[in-house]
Amino acid sequence: xxxxxxxxxxxxxxxxxxxxxxxxxxxxxxxxxxxxxxxxxxxxxxxxxxxxxxxxxxxxxxxxxxxxxxxxxxxxxxxxxxxxxxxxxxxxxxxxxxxxxxxxxxxxxxxxxxxxxxxxxxxxxxxxxxxxxxxxxxxxxxxxxxxxxxxxxxxxxxxxxxxxxxxxxxxxxxxxxxxxxxxxxxxxxxxxxxxxxxxxxxxxxxxxxxxxxxxxxxxxxxxxxxxxx
Amino acid sequence: xxxxxxxxxxxxxxxxxxxxxxxxxxxxxxxxxxxxxxxxxxxxxxxxxxxxxxxxxxxxxxxxxxxxxxxxxxxxxxxxxxxxxxxxxxxxxxxxxxxxxxxxxxxxxxxxxxxxxxxxxxxxxxxxxxxxxxxxxxxxxxxxxxxxxxxxxxxxxxxxxxxxxxxxxxxxxxxxxxxxxxxxxxxxxxxxxxxxxxxxxxxxxxxxxxxxxxxxxxxxxxxxxxxxx
DNA sequence: GACAACCCGATTGTCTGACAAAAGCGAAGA
DNA sequence: TCTTCGCTTTTGTCAGACAATCGGGTTGTC
Numbered sequence: 001x002x003x004x005x006x007x008x009x010x011x012x013x014x015x016x017x018x019x020x021x022x023x024x025x026x027x028x029x030x031x032x033x034x035x036x037x038x039x040x041x042x043x044x045x046x047x048x049x050x051x052x053x054x055x056x057x058x059x060x061x062x063x064x065x066x067x068x069x070x071x072x073x074x075x076x077x078x079x080x081x082x083x084x085x086x087x088x089x090x091x092x093x094x095x096x097x098x099x100x101x102x103x104x105x106x107x108x109x110x111x112x113x114x115x116x117x118x119x120x121x122x123x124x125x126x127x128x129x130x131x132x133x134x135x136x137x138x139x140x141x142x143x144x145x146x147x148x149x150x151x152x153x154x155x156x157x158x159x160x161x162x163x164x165x166x167x168x169x170x171x172x173x174x175x176x177x178x179x180x181x182x183x184x185x186x187x188x189x190x191x192x193x194x195x196x197x198x199x200x201x202x203x204x205x206x207x208x209x210x211x212x213x214x215x216x217x218x219x220x221x222x223x224x225x226x227x228x229x
Numbered sequence: 230x231x232x233x234x235x236x237x238x239x240x241x242x243x244x245x246x247x248x249x250x251x252x253x254x255x256x257x258x259x260x261x262x263x264x265x266x267x268x269x270x271x272x273x274x275x276x277x278x279x280x281x282x283x284x285x286x287x288x289x290x291x292x293x294x295x296x297x298x299x300x301x302x303x304x305x306x307x308x309x310x311x312x313x314x315x316x317x318x319x320x321x322x323x324x325x326x327x328x329x330x331x332x333x334x335x336x337x338x339x340x341x342x343x344x345x346x347x348x349x350x351x352x353x354x355x356x357x358x359x360x361x362x363x364x365x366x367x368x369x370x371x372x373x374x375x376x377x378x379x380x381x382x383x384x385x386x387x388x389x390x391x392x393x394x395x396x397x398x399x400x401x402x403x404x405x406x407x408x409x410x411x412x413x414x415x416x417x418x419x420x421x422x423x424x425x426x427x428x429x430x431x432x433x434x435x436x437x438x439x440x441x442x443x444x445x446x447x448x449x450x451x452x453x454x455x456x457x458x
Numbered sequence: 459g460a461c462a463a464c465c466c467g468a469t470t471g472t473c474t475g476a477c478a479a480a481a482g483c484g485a486a487g488a
Numbered sequence: 489t490c491t492t493c494g495c496t497t498t499t500g501t502c503a504g505a506c507a508a509t510c511g512g513g514t515t516g517t518c
Contacts, residue, residue, distance in 0.1 A: 014300050014500065039469075050502045052281075055471095056288045063292030065385070071243050072470055072509045087380040091327075098323055151316040156294070157386050243471065268498075279473045284500090301480045301499055 015049055019057040022047060027066055027077055028166040034079040038067065065164055080167045082220050089213035092161050093206045099149035099158065100189060100205035101198040111148040112194055118144045119190045126183050141186060148193070170219050178215055185211065244278055248286040251276060256295055256306055257395040263308040267296065294393055309396045311449050318442030321390050322435045328378035328387065329418060329434035330427040340377040341423055347373050348419045355412050370415060377422070399448050407444055414440065 023043075026032045043054045058075050061067045069075040080088070103111065122137040142162065146155040185208040192201035252272075255261045272283045287304050290296045298304040309317070332340065351366040371391065375384040414437040421430035 016500080041469080052284075052501055052503095055281075056285060056500095059285050059288040060292050063289050073511090074470060084381060087382055091324075091380060091382045091386070094323065094327055095320075098320075151320060152313060153316055153320045153390065157320070161382065245471080270498080281472055281474095285471095302482090303499060 016053045016056045016060075019047060019049060019053050020060050023057055023061055024066065024163065027061075028163070030169055032077050034077045034167055034169065036077045038075045038077065040074065064160055066167070078164075078167055080164070082217070085168055085220055086213070086217060088161060088164060089209060089216065092158070092165075093209040093213070095154055095158050095161070096145070096205040096209055097202040099145055099151070099154050100193060100201035102150055102154075103145060103148035104193040104196055104201035105198040106150055107148040107193065111144065115141070115144045115148060115190055115193060119186055122186060123183050126179055145189075168216060168220065170216060175215055181211065182208070245282045245285045245289075248276060248278060248282050249289050252286055252290055253295065253392065256290075257392070259398055261306050263306045263396055263398065265306045267304045267306065269303065293389055295396070307393075307396055309393070311446070314397055314449055315442070315446060317390060317393060318438060318445065321387070321394075322438040322442070324383055324387050324390070325374070325434040325438055326431040328374055328380070328383050329422060329430035331379055331383075332374060332377035333422040333425050333427040333430035335379055336377040336422065340373065344370070344373045344377060344419055344422060348415055351415060352412050355408055374418075397445060397449065399445060404444055407440075410440065411437070 023032075032038065038058070040051055040054055040058075044051055047054070058067060058069070062069050062075065066078055067075040068078045103115075107115075118137065118141040122134070122141050125133040125137040142158070146158050149155065185204065189201060189204040189208060192204050252261075261267065267287070269280055269283055269287075273280055276283070287296060287298070291298050291304065295307055296304040297307045332344075336344075347366065347370040351363070351370055354362040354366040371387070375387050378384065414433065418430060418433040418437060421433050
């Protein structure tokens, strides 16, 4: 009874919250592409709720940076430039290193146990190759990492950054060789944390993000024929 | 003609934005105290706008962490525990150090010039003792620091953290001796940045925040007779 | 043919009024 | 005293309405 799989449809949540999740997912999954306009009435119809709920959900997503609203023109899915992508990965490296360090130095034994389980699950998922299972496993790993850092602000900020990474719309794991490297790097992180080695954990986290950033930014640079005009 | 005092009431902004600012200010100024309930209808009356604008503004503040909403009970001004305050200052130190380092290494000469002007203004304000002038000067300094970091995400996150610090409702500068120290520390930061010394700038930023944190947390610990039940 | 002014449709921003659902509170009853 | 019931308050959500604004197309002029 380790995993408390929180019920998918917790209908108790307010409607607005569900709309938020739906929109977030639509953006993450690429159904709404960066730069695309989001027209209120269309969203009302497709989701089946009133404008109130839609608009309030949009405000939330706007604050998270997933969408950008221009006055009297409405919201569009945020776009992210190459520069911003580089900045995003820089901050991520900074915060995740910190999280890793804190985890290693102050995390509970329980947290460490959970982390290692998440890593094992991720490694398995990487072998069996299930795409959605991989994403789930990686999410679980990061949730655990942020949780273990013991810092609610770090957790919140990293969550936001993770969401925004999806705006780049390239999984950074799709590269054939990358996935194996990724697994190794994550194992390294978990090992350092289990060893209670803060400095090493921070370094491993930073390395992991730097590698992911390199792949992502290279990819962006190559496919940047559509950023000019 | 140095100060371009942007017109107070830029009526072009949407109403919702103005409400956000008003609420943010009310919280920062302590007119709304942590833990206090915010009833929609009261806000409507006191601000003089409809529920729509109020609710959307509240969603924004909620995302920023300034208020916390419980379903079917409405929003309250966020409270912050001692632990969270400590975490907040930790992240602040981390991010501001990073900002200082980046500024020193990559900031433009123009940014550096502006920074030094802001520091001078802050020092003057500290001597003349104008409370609101001090706050303004400090805000200008931090704006410049974040701007100079060249990282929009850092800027955004630090802005959010700065807003939340006000939830602690103790200026951390009110301590008689603290202000002078604060001025010195800030001068140190600016000097390091002007020297293009990244490591030193980072250290100075961290020191500055750590000192502020120490004062703040000591104060919180002393006045924690009202956190039990 | 190019450029400016203008008008019109689409969409947002905002208000009002309405109502179900839930939370909290007080009273009634065991 | 404790539980239960019902009432009040407030939120969550909808529908409809309307002014303001933006963008695009049209018209008119040089």
